[in-house]
Amino acid sequence: MSKFDYSEHQGGPLLESLLVLCRMHDRPLSRQSALAGLPLENGLLSPATFDRAAKRAGLISSVAEQPLSKLNATLLPAVLLLKENSACVLISLDKKSKNAQVIYPELSDAIVDVPLDDLLPLYTGHAIYVQPEFKFDSRAPQIKKLRERHWFWSVIGENRRLYRDVLLAAVMINMFAVAMPLFVMNVYDRVVPNHATDTLWVLAAGIFVVLTADLILRLMRSWFVDLGASRADIKLSANIMERVLGMKMENRPASAGSFAANVQGFESVRQFIGSITVVALVDLPFVLLFATVIALIGLPLVFPIIIGALLVLIYAMTAQGKMHSLSEVSMRAGSQRNATLVESLSNLETLKSFNAESKVQNIWEKSTVFLSRTGAQMRLISSSISNGAIWTQHTVAVSIIIIGVYMIIEGDLTQGGLIAAYLLSSRAMAPISQAAGLLAQYHHSATAMTSLNEIMDRPVERPPGKNWISRPVINGDIEFKNVTFQYPDDQRQALNNVSFKIKAGEHIAILGRNGSGKTTLEKLILGLYQPSSGAILLDGVDLRQIDPAELRRNIGYVPQDVSLFFGTLRDNITTAAPHAEDAEIIRAAEISGLGPFINSHPAGFDMPVGERGQLLSGGQRQSVAVARALINNPPVLLLDEPSGSLDHSSEEQLKQNLTTYSKGKTMVVITHRSSLLTLADRILVIDGGKVMADGPKNDVMEALRQGRVGSAS
Template sequence: MESQKEHFDPLAECLAIIALSHHREFSKESILSGLPLINGCLTPSVFARAAKKIGFSSKMANRQFEAINPNLLPAVLLLADKQCCVLNKLNLTDNTAEIIFPDLPNSSQVIPLTELTGRYAGQLIYCRPEFQFDKRAPIIRNLKERHWFWSVIKDNRRLYRDVVIAALVINLLAVAMPLYVMNIYDRVVPNHATDTLWVLSVGILLALLADLALRLMRSWFVDLAASRADVQLSSTIMEKVMGMKLINRPDSTGSFTSNVQSFESIRSFTGSLTVVTLVDLPFVLLFITIIALISWPLIIPIILGGAFIIFYALMAQQKMKSLSEASMRASAMRNSTLVESISNIENVKSFNAENHIQSVWEKATIFISRTGAKMRFLSATITNTSMFVQHAVSIVIMVVGVYLLIDGQMTQGGLIGAYMLSSRAIAPISQVAGLLSQYHNAATAMKSLDEIMTRPTENESKNNQISRPVLKGDIEFRQVNFKYPAAETLALSGVNFKIKAGEHVAILGKNGSGKSTLERLILGLYDPESGAVLIDGIDSRQLNPTELRRNIGYVPQDISLFFGTLKENIITAHPQANDDEILKAAELAGILPFANKHPAGFNMQVGESGKLLSGGQRQSIAIARALINQPSILLLDEPSGALDHSSEEVLKQKLAQYSVGKTMIIVTHRSSLLTLAERIIVIDAGKIVADGPKEMVLDALRQGRVGSAN
């Protein structure tokens, strides 16, 4: 068996070295799975996410050698030319450093700092293990896992701290204009004090310039925090979706996609307007206090008006909640219709199903439109009522103020100042009422995403398993029972068989007999309900799914290609493949004839889902994709189903040569492919009804001695 070639990843190797120094081992396949790698390699910007998977915290820092904290070593030094090494010890007395290069992970060396300085880029990554609780530690609610959303917001707390400081100063400066006007009317005008006028005017102008600068800074900080959170949260959601177990897969792809996209509602609600409004709200008390100092009766209409706005907004919330949930459900249903109809557009047209699809779409659209109109009307009533109350409060203040002015209890300047401050006092309350109208959209979306984010992923609890990057190919099913979610009957019942490494086996059976289910259990896409699936004598639940599938060359019956080039689709499972590996896989799969004739060659576009190619060409690409990794196990489901007779014969000859020493399982209805098998397993209704040498089982099938499962 040809061994698989391990791709060299310097930064991942450095992480492995540091983990080993803390007596922790991990599977690199499991850690790198689902991360956005560049040319198959870990990057410094993604290092923290990889470290987090194995219970390490990390931080990138700009440090010269004299500023490096020796208590946080070992650390990763970033070198020139995208290289790196692990700094074990630093001795500034004799200017030496003990380092480990990822090329030689088991060997450390001491070199002069002068030699390292020329290559050191000035950046390093501190990486330390977090404390891990075991089963003896009691579970305390305050120590539960960080929430996927609020933890990211908390990580940006320094930016929000700056926003709060800026808001504090902005709201203090907001008092300047009313005080300026009050002093103009009360002191400057009666006394014709023009010098005082100029001093006050210059001062208020400086205050306004400071206010402008702080508002711009506040807006920048809020948007910066929002953009950082957006990147982190979007990455987290996508990683969760990609790592989700198939048993937790939703019934409707379109509906699930709609739920994931509802993150937009949360992002919109937690944007700049919300943060600024919540920060401004406490300063209502400041403005009311200043108005009370001018004349305390003027605060009564402000308090009553603000209370009425909040009361009305809360009254509308129950209706907004039910409308929001109904709108989200209908949007998920409509999105599901869209995804399903577009992905099956050929069948829709072939069977004249356009009318049905259009009818479902329009009914959902009408419902969403009506629900949206009701929500917008309720939101508008809150906004417009708030505006009306704000103006009404201003009028009441003017009326009451005039009487107080006539009574001699306040000055004309005081009345104008109180009027100006009243609008600043009531505005944050109106904005909070407006936010309440958007709250339920965000709350419904958060509830939906929380449900998604709590679903278990494949690599959870498997990060500390011993890595087994190369498997021989022994496969055994021991009394396996399996049932799909929501199914009423078992798909597999008491299945027992063993396939030795290097053995070639054909699996036969009727449609729905359980052949595809066997493949999915071998691939680790599902776990058995009882019994065990053993790979090389190891329960497959112990194996990292990424490592397991890397050792399996899988050709599914339903071929799915991705938008992109021919080459990109071949190297889907092995992005680091070189040209020789690509050409070898293409030659084995029969791709070279049509690739060589095309002007773009391997850069030819295959179209979405491979629609620019014929069925046979798509199948050839699927075969090449399965072979590119040099797998030890071949799992082929109708590998020649879309090929013509001559292409099938060529494929059989090449597979016969290529599969020597490899475990090969062929699921087929074609008797011509049985020449590749030494043994046949027959499955019916989820049970093994025949298993033995090929000729013996074929003879039993011809004579009708292989019955159906009871």
């Protein structure tokens, strides 16, 4: 069996196996749709991300660690994980004849008969069962409305077996907690008066066994709780980030800094589901156990515990409303301050250039003072609850001793019984004190959860269950049909009933004043926004039917405002093609005009660019953006002011290179420079969101010179 060629098939054998299964189950899925947004490992789909890719095709999967002979034949076909990062699809398994039918990724859909003796040395012991998910259609009556799986609680529920073990361990630990008070009571009441040292050693041996078991159970409980929290943390963090990156542009937040602060609120939620919280909540019901044991020792001794617990809970509930409002205010103020910080760091050069530091400093300090004051109020209320609970716990203990002394005098209680009741009272009040002390953390986490729910409810570009039309090859025919578009929170229409056609391979320049809607056209072609009305067709298919990942894979886009990322020049050029060959990177760099600059630099493609590309000049950043757009050799080019920061000679070189490179490709150029019009055969003039002129370049230029092209009213 030959080794799989990773360079030609992004995603590797696991993705190829998934695509085979998709064809077998008649669940269409393209390569780009399967991999879009997934954290690949060296460009390969891993078993950890396989399930997320399978769900996009309506398939459910489960990883099983089983010998080949133990695989469930009724659940086939399944994916076998082989050695050397390979995989195959197991179609059938005949244990009697010791033969298997498999499909190797290298052989497309060809079924091969393989002896088990040849397959066993390659099998890693892990298989992935994959089955189509059953879906109801509109004809199936819904007897009871089913609740959708919550993004947070459903993940917590996946670890219910761990929490079941935590609960069992908590039951045993709290049962063992009764042993020490009973040991002390028996020593004082039976061993000491009778000088029964043999009994003492027997009791001591028993309590030592109990204490050892208690230690082991506590360690196991902490391990299980931390394991469950870490599993949930990994999956929830991935889900949140996937939802943030996948949200629609029209639903993006007004402030990146404020939004980031809300996302970081998950940290408080994660801490709340940690070990201390879970242990405290699990121990809370056992207050009844300790109170019952105390009542059996002496009924009057339980009354201080009941009164103390009620006092703590009443005060905690009274403070709940104030804590909730302070938590919300603190969350909002923290988000606003974080927004100020992010905006200041992003525009630090501008602030310094215009001596505007004092204004930002004033906003920051006012936010800090407000946060400090709010935080002090929250800490005061929180400390009053926790310290009040401790005071109540000690008062209960003193009350039990006072009542116990009178009961001893009356002959209704032994000295050992009083000591046992005293020890049990602290165990009874401790969970109540811990639960009351968690109130402040709960409200902060609840506020963060509300914010996260709002984030997770935002519409995404690729909603679950959406079926896309696969267009692996795009010719480049673009048509706008009566398109009207309005940006969110903007009362003006960016485009108003726009209609035009661009033929495959045609080169068109879009002219217009600032704010006329030129850039909006390209953003709509990219599928970043959806038209308010009308339709945009690509090769005769509505863009809303094409997977955004496939669409953008076939479009090379140079934005007006170039954004680079921290890393090397190679990292930024290959943003859309992280595993591009060196020849492809060099070709893109040469066309963009970066070649001489890279060749003269000691680090070459490994030179750092800094955050936002601050180590490069404006022209160099723009050249990187051009190279990034060309790396995939796309059939459609959208260039928004591609030479806006270039000098004359660099612009001329770019024009010559693009003239040669763009032959046979659809190219849309937005520019204010007449020199770039040599790239176009046709000109479209837009003003006020309306098409004012559209025709051959020479005709439109002549009309512009004569003033025959008006402006939108």
